[in-house]
Amino acid sequence: MSRVLxxxxxxxxxxxxxxxxxxxxxxxxxxxxxxxxxxxxxxxxALDFIDNMVGRDALIVIDSVDNxxxxxxxxxxxxxxxxxxxxxxRMDPHSPALxxxxxxxxxxxxxxxxxxxxxxxxxxxxxxxxxxPAVKNALKNAVKVVLDxxxxxxxxxxxxxxxxxxxxxxxxxxxxxxQPSSN
Amino acid sequence: xxxxxxxxxxxxxxxxxxxxxxxxxGQVSDSWASCTMWRGIEKILEGxxxxxxxxxxxxxxxxxxxVHAMASVRAVEDALKLEVPPNAQYIRNLILIxxxxxxxxxxxxxLSALDWVDVLTIPKADPAKTSALAESxxxxxxxxxxxxxxxxxxxxxxxxxxxFGIFANGYWGHPQMKLxxxxxxxxxxxxxxxxxxxxxxxxxxxxxxxxxxxxxxxAVGGVANAINLDNQATLNMDRLEGMRVLMSEVINFVRNxxxxxxxxxxxxxxxxxKIGKGVNNYLAVPDLPLDSxxxxxxxxxxxxxxxxxxxxxxxxxxxxxxxxxxVTEDVTHSxxxxxxxxxxxxxxxxxxxxxxxxxxxxxxxxxPRFQGRPMxxxxxxxxxxxxxxxxxxxxxxxxxxxxxISAVAGRKITVDDLQSTLGRHVARVIRTAMLxxxxxxxxxxxxxNIAKGDTAIYNQPQFPSGEIEGVGTHEAPRxxxxxxxxxxxxxxxxxxxVVPSTWNGSPRDKDGARGPYxxxxxxxxxxxxxxxxxxxxxxxxxxxCMACACHTFDPSGEQIAKVKVL
Numbered sequence: 001m002s003r004v005l006x007x008x009x010x011x012x013x014x015x016x017x018x019x020x021x022x023x024x025x026x027x028x029x030x031x032x033x034x035x036x037x038x039x040x041x042x043x044x045x046a047l048d049f050i051d052n053m054v055g056r057d058a059l060i061v062i063d064s065v066d067n068x069x070x071x072x073x074x075x076x077x078x079x080x081x082x083x084x085x086x087x088x089x090r091m092d093p094h095s096p097a098l099x100x101x102x103x104x105x106x107x108x109x110x111x112x113x114x115x116x117x118x119x120x121x122x123x124x125x126x127x128x129x130x131x132x133p134a135v136k137n138a139l140k141n142a143v144k145v146v147l148d149x150x151x152x153x154x155x156x157x158x159x160x161x162x163x164x165x166x167x168x169x170x171x172x173x174x175x176x177x178x179q180p181s182s183n
Numbered sequence: 184x185x186x187x188x189x190x191x192x193x194x195x196x197x198x199x200x201x202x203x204x205x206x207x208x209g210q211v212s213d214s215w216a217s218c219t220m221w222r223g224i225e226k227i228l229e230g231x232x233x234x235x236x237x238x239x240x241x242x243x244x245x246x247x248x249x250v251h252a253m254a255s256v257r258a259v260e261d262a263l264k265l266e267v268p269p270n271a272q273y274i275r276n277l278i279l280i281x282x283x284x285x286x287x288x289x290x291x292x293x294l295s296a297l298d299w300v301d302v303l304t305i306p307k308a309d310p311a312k313t314s315a316l317a318e319s320x321x322x323x324x325x326x327x328x329x330x331x332x333x334x335x336x337x338x339x340x341x342x343x344x345x346x347f348g349i350f351a352n353g354y355w356g357h358p359q360m361k362l363x364x365x366x367x368x369x370x371x372x373x374x375x376x377x378x379x380x381x382x383x384x385x386x387x388x389x390x391x392x393x394x395x396x397x398x399x400x401x402a403v404g405g406v407a408n409a410i411n412l413d414n415q416a417t418l419n420m421d422r423l424e425g426m427r428v429l430m431s432e433v434i435n436f437v438r439n440x441x442x443x444x445x446x447x448x449x450x451x452x453x454x455x456x457k458i459g460k461g462v463n464n465y466l467a468v469p470d471l472p473l474d475s476x477x478x479x480x481x482x483x484x485x486x487x488x489x490x491x492x493x494x495x496x497x498x499x500x501x502x503x504x505x506x507x508x509x510v511t512e513d514v515t516h517s518x519x520x521x522x523x524x525x526x527x528x529x530x531x532x533x534x535x536x537x538x539x540x541x542x543x544x545x546x547x548x549x550x551p552r553f554q555g556r557p558m559x560x561x562x563x564x565x566x567x568x569x570x571x572x573x574x575x576x577x578x579x580x581x582x583x584x585x586x587x588i589s590a591v592a593g594r595k596i597t598v599d600d601l602q603s604t605l606g607r608h609v610a611r612v613i614r615t616a617m618l619x620x621x622x623x624x625x626x627x628x629x630x631x632n633i634a635k636g637d638t639a640i641y642n643q644p645q646f647p648s649g650e651i652e653g654v655g656t657h658e659a660p661r662x663x664x665x666x667x668x669x670x671x672x673x674x675x676x677x678x679x680x681v682v683p684s685t686w687n688g689s690p691r692d693k694d695g696a697r698g699p700y701x702x703x704x705x706x707x708x709x710x711x712x713x714x715x716x717x718x719x720x721x722x723x724x725x726x727x728c729m730a731c732a733c734h735t736f737d738p739s740g741e742q743i744a745k746v747k748v749l
Contacts, residue, residue: 011242012242013224013227013239013242013243014224041397042396043242043248043396043397044244045396048246048289048385048396050378051378051382051385054378100349103349104293104349107337107341107349107375108375108378127224127226127227128227129227169238170238170239170242175232175234175235176232176235176238180402180405180406180407180409180640180641
């Protein structure tokens with residue numbers, strides 16, 4: 001298991017909620033990372049997230065946030081901010097919750113000491129695969145924040161290609177090649 | 184005096200389950216289940232290539248990604264009458280089995296055990312007695328006094344910190360919490376261990392599916408796992424052996440930990456076999472196909488009306504004609520336009536939001552009905568349908584579980600008792616035990632077939648011009664899942680997913696018949712309306728899953744830094 005996990009979370013079918021997975025696609029396409037860094041699009045991981053936290057030193061989560069700021073605003077949260085939230089009674093056992101996952105990770109082993117949540121305020125969460133323009137504009141800064149954090153953690157990365165031209169499958173209008181090539 | 188309570192804990196933008204109950208004379212006198220957000224994400228699929236639909240459908244939900252991928256490829260294959268090579272069936276089956284093993288273990292331990300296990304009594308437990316009790320129940324090697332002591336120390340640490348953290352909102356000390364400190368400690372020690380074993384099952388899903396969540400190996404017509412026993416990059420004997428080792432550890436955990444724990448806890452809480460029956464119509468689809476055409480299955484399906492097991496009806500195929508013809512969705516009490524129940528192929532999703540109006544519209548969930556009736560789906564439905572048909576595997580594990588539970592309860596617990604809140608938990612552990620046998624079996628089937636020299640994994644789909652319809656079903660961890668697709672000239676014209684939590688969480692229909700959650704809550708005794716543990720127990724027994732559509736983080740903490748976008 002690598003020391004650092006970069007996790008994009010959110011539902012790619014619900015507009016700006018897909019910004020986390022979108023940025024993971026951008027990072028994967030445009031940068032290469034050292035062996036200590038794992039980067040993953042988790043979609044909406046619910047409590048499965050625990051598994052992927054236990055035993056890591058650092059966690060970078062990229063997610064949309066609902067904090068009343070204008071769309072496209074990037075707000076950073078550290079572990080102490082997140083842990084201040086008290087989990088609520090779970091009616092539905094799958095309610096996704098970052099704070100619960102971190103608490104559970106501590107119970108089962110250890111949660112990452114370093115947590116950064118890169119929160120991007122969204123505008124539209126309706127069904128549809130497009131990001132709103134304000135959120136798309138936030139992309140470069142969000143990527144920069146992630147790379148700054150890697151530098152702070154002394155994890156190297158290198159640039160492979162330009163951030164502005166990335167093919168993200170769920171945004172494609174034409175057909176996605178999914179069938180096996182031959183048998 | 185009638186008192187109304189609403190359990191609607193979260194006001195974020197995701198869809199959530201909300202439950203309203205009226206309590207009179209110490210028991211539930213009326214109930215409503217509703218979901219607070221419109222999904223409607225099937226619309227995204229209209230006009231797309233049917234071969235790629237599964238990539239999108241597995242993003243419907245964060246917990247059940249795999250199941251929506253599987254139902255989608257099956258729906259398109261059904262429309263095309265396309266057969267699937269045996270290797271592809273076995274590989275898909277192994278994915279589904281391991282996904283379900285993971286899901287059921289997580290549900291019992293991480294998501295619902297603490298409804299029954301009072302964590303705050305654990306510091307009082309005697310670890311030596313706990314260990315002795317555990318060793319009397321099973322030969323599991325991780326039941327030592329030290330193991331129990333370590334688990335107890337974790338709880339003591341949390342309690343000493345003054346911050347209950349993940350335990351902050353449990354109903355600790357509730358009069359309905361009845362286990363001894365030792366049994367609570369035993370369950371909690373296994374709660375900690377369970378996380379390791381569910382992960383191993385998930386690893387098998389990842390090995391076959393290339394990644395999890397969101398498997399990548401499916402295709403309409405088969406799978407994309409190239410098979411070559413001499414090639415390191417493909418599915419070969421090393422990988423198959425690696426999977427078998429992981430599965431054997433999970434199997435061992437289920438048989439020696441989950442089964443004895445669930446049966447012991449059920450025996451101690453045997454009163455709960457009388458609570459939470461609700462809708463006693465049951466629906467299950469056959470699954471784990473054994474041949475290319477899908478005529479033989481490892482898990483039987485069918486339906487039962489009015490709890491009459493002797494009158495069980497069997498589905499011969501995964502998309503049996505009776506199922507195709509029998510499903511409709513009613514929107515009388517849902518926030519959609521429409522004046523009559525519609526078949527999913529004709530389904531419409533036109534929102535018509537009003538506020539919560541208990542006598543009119545009150546939920547974003549539609550009301551699926553089978554032959555006009557509300558149906559309970561999930562492991563209980565599957566176990567009852569299989570048991571009633573005399574399925575040997577279902578009988579073997581059901582009888583074994585009932586015997587263990589009866590021994591603890593000190594009275595005979597029967598198959599009929601399973602129609603209850605506690606029975607839904609017991610049925611889930613029975614199903615999990617059945618899947619341990621089937622994991623071994625399906626692995627062997629795959630290995631034997633490859634050994635015969637068959638490496639076929641895929642049949643190419645061909646789309647005709649004109650309109651075709653298909654339904655893909657899957658007996659998912661939460662019950663019957665069906666995807667309904669209409670394809671016109673090779674493009675998706677209509678797509679509807681009828682999911683298990685819609686069957687179980689449906690609002691009333693045009694006839695006023697309550698959905699399964701609603702019906703199961705009726706007449707439940709409530710000790711304290713301020714601490715409605717009894718309601719949580721019954722709702723959790725269904726393993727509801729409606730919240731995963733949208734995941735925005737809602738911070739109430741303070742911000743430490745802001746990056747304004749220029």
